[in-house]
Amino acid sequence: MSPTASSPTAGLPRAHYLNQAYGIRSWLLTTDHKRIALLYLATVTLFFFIGGSFAVMIRIHLLTPEGYLVTPETYNKLFTMHGVAMIFFFLIPSIPAVLGNFLIPLMIGAKDLAFPKINLLSWYLYIVGGAFFIYSMLTGGLDTGWTFYTPYSSIYSNSAVTPAILGIFINGFSSILTGLNFVVTIHTMRAPGMTWFRLPLFVWAHYATSIIFILGTPVIAIALLLVGLERIFHIGFFNPQMGGDPVLFQHLFWFYSHPAVYIMVLPAMGVVSEVIPTFSRKAIFGYHFVAAASLAIAVIGFLVWAHHMFVAGQSTYAALAFSLLSFLVAIPSAVKVFNWIATLYKGSISYDTPMLYALGFIGLFTIGGLTGLFLASLGVDVHVHDTYFVVAHFHYIMVGGAIMGYLGGIHFWWPKITGRLYPEFLARIAAIILFSGFNLTFFPQFILGYLGMPRRYHTYPPEFQVLNVLSTAGASILAVGYLLPMLYLTWAMRYGKVAGRNPWPATGLEWQTESPPPTENFDKTPEVTWEPYDFHHRPDLGLASPGLAPARGDD
Amino acid sequence: MSEHIVSPRIYAVIGATLLIFTGVTYYAATLDLNHIYHGLNVTVALAIAVFKATLVVLYFMHARYSPKRTQLVIIAGLFWLALLLLLTLSDYLSRATMHG
């Protein structure tokens, strides 16, 4: 009996990865990269809520200069745990573990990642790490700042530092294994004809991100391990009284944590590189430069870490070197922005939701990136270090950049993941609400920081109140902007219009297979004969330009 | 791609070389080379260690017979370790308070 038009599954493929098996064991013991991606989606969203709750409390507390919501000690815990939850348990995994896991095998024409069981292990490590962090939240919290600076974290803090460190340490291995999996997969599992320069830029972005996962994460692991050993065994690497150097911790910490911000932003750039060509109906401008820029960001990003330490006591000569290198790292990012804009130029633009997020990314990331240059200048940094200027800078990148990239990607690939379309009108409204709320929240913080309001303080001088109130108002609008997609995307999973293989249409290999894809991704191993983002020579996607000769495969 | 099979003879030669150079490094440590040139002891010790490690990587770990990609991974790892060490040292060595 054929499904009727009113049947919920009419139009969807008969067998796909979601209905291939049922029951909790089929999810918790899956090795299917697509299911693992959804496991991650659920759990990173949980940590987003946790981190978001702390943000709400911070902003409410900062409505008044005296701050009546929490005690000063609790305030320290709020901003610390907001940072740890958002950075380690939401932002770093978000795009790679959700979208990267789901899409990379599809985009390269493989059946799965190279090591599916290790992929599942990655998720379990993330869960265990997250559990330790939640334990630390529930047993007194953490008040060291997400940066765990010594000797406060190693000697003086009375909060639940050790379980939190353990949680982040274990979570680090989750990252490392994901990065390892991606690198090996991209090297060894590409379908016939999928050469390096036919790879989607999303894949290039994740390759670059994986380099950072692999080379950076072990260093923060050892840094935190040493802090843990100091707390437990009272050894003195970072204790000045025993001849240790607290700045050594900062070097080890930031060697990872600066590249970590590129872990958070490169995948979002990968999403933007997919969305912009699709909704401009035009090949990306300068494909090779964008790919090379991803690698350049990953590499140069490792050379700049001590710009977080300009006022920490490092030598002035080292500071000069790191300042210069920090200016250099802006160049590949700028190259990407120019290329995206050049892609838009004379394109056939449509303003679907993913495009709104991508355009928002370009503007907000540019502001965040340029303010990063102010911070890279030694003189300016001395003035605005540890003020809200820094807070605004990194939220423009992390929220205005990374999260908008994440949401844009979630919307763009939701039809592929679920087989259904989200409600477009409502989604565009939500995107605009989010964009407005975001700017109202964080732009005043640039001004506050420049005027001298320090970060991580539970009080502030009364003359800063207006800007703080504006910021909190913006945060409440931003919250609505986050909640709406969670609601309608969930709704769409069941009631959205059936999407078909390629609703946009876009040119990637992932759009050639069913929505949702079968467990093995493709019925037949694809053979790739076309260049990426070729919107004019793909009659198979209905994208041939009138008047042009039919597409011919390129070897 | 079939794997290259390294003969037991080569393994034995490499193994013997490693043992010999362990002895050499011990002997070198008993000599006061720092009189000849400041820091020569540690330089010699590290040079021998690097030599031994190179032998292990090239022959025991088959890096000599591995695809270019593997060799690139190895070099990248060593390069990053060098980055970590040298850039951080650039801070400490250029501090006014540091004395040798």
Add this chain to the structure above:
Amino acid sequence: MHRTGELYGQFQTLDQQREAASLGMWVFLITEIMFFGGLFLAYTINRAIYAVAFAEASRELNVHMGGANTAVLILSSFTMAMGVWCSQTGRKKLLVVFLIATLALGGVFLGVKYFEYAEKFHHHLVPGYDFHFPDVKPEIAAQDPYINAHAQLFFSLYFGMTGLHALHMIVGAGLLLWLIAQAAKGRFTPAYNTPVEIVGLYWHFVDIIWIFLFPLLYLIDRHT
């Protein structure tokens, strides 16, 4: 993903599978280089600043045990490489012999380590645990009045680095046990010997770490 014989479903050929496994293990070893690298960084900086204390402290280490352990590990690398050769040439029984030899040598290493550590506890050289560095000659004490604290830094690094190394050896021993069990069942053939190769890579890496630890910790100054 299901398995067909030795081929896992996500791969197209055994060759692709072996390439992926080998690349995967090498990438993992790179992460280990950076992990130990942080400790080597801490060592380099502290030795540069506290050269006198580190030299004195290094002399407290038992260089004979350290040297013997170095030889033991080099031998174990040899037996591991021979094991890989056996798996490549179909010598199934000899493979088991060499794997057991590697495991045994690893056991010797850990045994010697145990005695070394016990010695340190006995001589109050364990940081954070009743640490007390023996008195030094007056001319040394003049060069470094805080030599007790700085020697404690040395021993923190000693225990940290050799302890982390020993942990990796224990993991390696576990992997060898698994390999021996599989090899005894005759699982490895010239067509499929990937697990032997990649455990071999891991084992050699652990050997290389020790090749650096021995001179840096035990041989700072053996000529005074």
